[in-house]
Amino acid sequence: MTAEPVELSDDLLSELRGIVEQRLSTSEAIREQHGHDESYHLGHPPGAVVFAHSTEEVSAVVKACAARGVPVIPFGTGTSLEGHVAALHGGVCIDLSQMDAVIQVNAEDMDVTVQPGVRRKQLNEYLRDTGLFFPIDPGADASLGGMTATRASGTNAVRYGAMRENVLALTVVMADGRIIRTARRARKSAAGYDLTRLFVGSEGTLGVITEITLRLYGIPEAVSAAVASFPDLEAAVNTVILTIQSGIPVARVELLDDVQMDAVNRYSDLDYPVQSTLFFEFHGTPSGVEEQSAMVQDIAKEFGAADFQWTTKAEERTKLWQARHDAYYAGLALRPGSKGMATDVCVPLSRLAECIVETRKDIDQSGLIAPIVGHVGDGNFHLVLLMDPDDTDEIARIKALNERMIMRAIAMDGTCTGEHGVGSGKIDFLVAEHGEAVSVMRAMKMALDPDNIMNPGKIVRI
Numbered sequence: 001m002t003a004e005p006v007e008l009s010d011d012l013l014s015e016l017r018g019i020v021e022q023r024l025s026t027s028e029a030i031r032e033q034h035g036h037d038e039s040y041h042l043g044h045p046p047g048a049v050v051f052a053h054s055t056e057e058v059s060a061v062v063k064a065c066a067a068r069g070v071p072v073i074p075f076g077t078g079t080s081l082e083g084h085v086a087a088l089h090g091g092v093c094i095d096l097s098q099m100d101a102v103i104q105v106n107a108e109d110m111d112v113t114v115q116p117g118v119r120r121k122q123l124n125e126y127l128r129d130t131g132l133f134f135p136i137d138p139g140a141d142a143s144l145g146g147m148t149a150t151r152a153s154g155t156n157a158v159r160y161g162a163m164r165e166n167v168l169a170l171t172v173v174m175a176d177g178r179i180i181r182t183a184r185r186a187r188k189s190a191a192g193y194d195l196t197r198l199f200v201g202s203e204g205t206l207g208v209i210t211e212i213t214l215r216l217y218g219i220p221e222a223v224s225a226a227v228a229s230f231p232d233l234e235a236a237v238n239t240v241i242l243t244i245q246s247g248i249p250v251a252r253v254e255l256l257d258d259v260q261m262d263a264v265n266r267y268s269d270l271d272y273p274v275q276s277t278l279f280f281e282f283h284g285t286p287s288g289v290e291e292q293s294a295m296v297q298d299i300a301k302e303f304g305a306a307d308f309q310w311t312t313k314a315e316e317r318t319k320l321w322q323a324r325h326d327a328y329y330a331g332l333a334l335r336p337g338s339k340g341m342a343t344d345v346c347v348p349l350s351r352l353a354e355c356i357v358e359t360r361k362d363i364d365q366s367g368l369i370a371p372i373v374g375h376v377g378d379g380n381f382h383l384v385l386l387m388d389p390d391d392t393d394e395i396a397r398i399k400a401l402n403e404r405m406i407m408r409a410i411a412m413d414g415t416c417t418g419e420h421g422v423g424s425g426k427i428d429f430l431v432a433e434h435g436e437a438v439s440v441m442r443a444m445k446m447a448l449d450p451d452n453i454m455n456p457g458k459i460v461r462i
Contacts (some may be wrong), residue, residue: 005090006070008047016050016092019060023051023098034085034093038140038328040341040387041083041425046073046093053098055171055179055210062208063177065092071453072175074204076146081342082423084150084203088457094208096145098429102126103211111168111185116145118211132216135160135196138419139325142185145209153202153419155324158244159283159378160217162419171211174191175449185213198444203421204455206448219361220283223251224293225317226310228300229275233257233360233372235274235303237353240376242299244349245391248292252281253377256322257360260371267330268323273306279324280310280375281317324373331371338369340387343402345409346380346418355380355412359405366401368394380418405434422459425430430459 016024025031026048035210052058063073071091075175076294078085087093100117107130114123121141124133138154141291146152148170153162160166182195230236240253255278256264262274280296282289289312297308311317323330332340346435347355356372363370363383381450383405385398406416406429416422431438442460446452452462 001409003064005044005047007086007090008070008092009362012064012068012070013048015060015064015088016048019057019064020050020351021368023053025049025051027203031093034078034095035087037078037080037083037085038342039081039425040339040389041086041423043343044086044088046087047090049093051095051098057174058096058173058208058210058276059177059179061092061094062173062175064185066176066375066453068331068450070200070449071456072208072271073455074145074149074208075151076143077119077140079140079142080146080150080423081266081420082417082425084421084423084455086424086457088424091453094211096208099145099210105130105132106185109185110218111213112216113211113213115211116143116148119142126365127216131219133219134166134214136163140209142263144212144214148200148209148212149203149420150421153375153380154320154380155252155254155375157375157380158250160254163199164200166215167196167212168215169213170196170199170209172207172209174207175451175454177212180295189304193307201421201460203423205445205459208453208454216254220251222284222289222312222336223314223317224282224312225320226280226282226296226308227272227277227320228280228297228305228308229273229277229302231275231306232303233276234353234399235305236278237376239278239296239300239303239305240248241349242302243296243422244377248300249282249284249294250280250292250296250377252279252330253358253375254279255374255376255381256324256327257371257372259334259369260327260373260379263330263334264323266328267333268319268326270323281321285351327373328369328384330332331386334371335369335386337388339389340395341385342382342388342420343385343405344380344382344418344420345414345416346378347408347409347412349415351412351414352376352379355409355414357410358408359383362401362404366397368398368401370401370461375418378418379414424457427459427461
């Protein structure tokens with residue numbers, strides 16, 4: 001449900017043009033582009049799009065909108081998956097993609113400050129000669145502002161953590177246009193409330209992030225990747241659980257079920273067995289990665305892995321992980337013309353096998369097509385439920401299956417989303433997960449944004 005979109009007055013548009021000059025658009029094509037993300041959720045275009053170049057411009061735009069009670073929706077690259085950028089109440093979209101400067105690299109301190117439009121691949125290309133890299137890899141070449149706002153995670157999280165662990169400080173424009181800095185660059189602090197963590201994952205509902213200071217890591221001396229196929233889904237997941245419990249420091253471990261492997265083989269021109277498969281990556285010294293790989297190979301054999309292929313060649317690793325990152329589009333190709341409902345949950349590692357196996361049974365019984373992939377080293381897995389957007393019966397079955405999976409995960413003391421975020425798509429499940437705590441979130445939202453102009457309709461209902 002959405003309210004009637006707020007009409008933008010001529011005087012507001014005139015004031016915005018005075019702030020950003022020619023970088024304001026009211027064209028239908030630009031507005032439509034900025035009203036939807038990669039998800040199946042219906043798009044809702046804003047009334048205007050502003051392309052910001054600085055924190056001061058963002059502040060001025062927010063002040064102009066706040067004075068008139070007009071919603072503000074931040075936009076990065078549009079790769080989110082739960083309707084995060086839809087202008088449910090109309091308003092002004094602030095496109096931050098042109099704020100794409102790397103502001104300062106502090107190599108000795110192993111941190112970097114960037115504008116929100118910097119993309120993760122762009123940052124690592126910039127850092128190449130420093131011997132440092134930024135490891136968070138959600139798959140899409142997302143903007144770092146968007147990754148911060150959605151508390152993104154991805155394939156490397158099992159070793160390096162998610163955005164939550166890797167953001168040191170933020171510059172944020174508040175709902176009234178004030179500019180705040182949430183922290184300094186120190187690696188730890190006991191000074192006051194942890195405002196940085198408050199804004200990481202806030203999805204644009206509390207403020208607009210305009211600068212981010214991030215942890216960096218040394219590029220590992222050696223990297224190896226491995227692929228192992230298993231007789232069934234449970235065996236693959238149990239291999240991961242024992243690997244993590246054994247303390248083996250894998251950098252990445254990804255699960256693709258047999259449906260997804262079939263899709264990946266076709267889409268990426270590979271010839272892996274059409275079985276539940278694990279992709280591993282190991283970082284460290286040459287002897288260290290060899291030892292880690294051998295230990296994991298032994299565990300995999302215990303659970304019936306028929307083969308275990310590993311490589312240290314960069315081009316082969318790149319091809320492997322590109323295939324993993326293309327999994328979403330590979331899944332869509334299984335049913336040309338379909339749309340994909342991407343959804344995710346996360347559970348304690350000890351419940352992961354049970355949750356995935358029960359979900360796979362549910363999919364098979366439903367007659368739906370839904371490949372499973374997962375960052376299983378931290379208990380997180382995803383479905384891409386393929387749908388005909390014109391088939392109301394199929395959409396109803398898909399939504400019911402998604403709800404059963406989410407409620408199953410919550411019953412296992414898990415979460416309705418490990419990394420996609422809440423947006424508008426999972427707003428009701430947040431109540432099922434957090435109960436009365438949602439009222440505290442709502443109180444925080446209203447304290448910082450009393451007029452509810454910051455990306456309204458996302459995370460909590462007001």
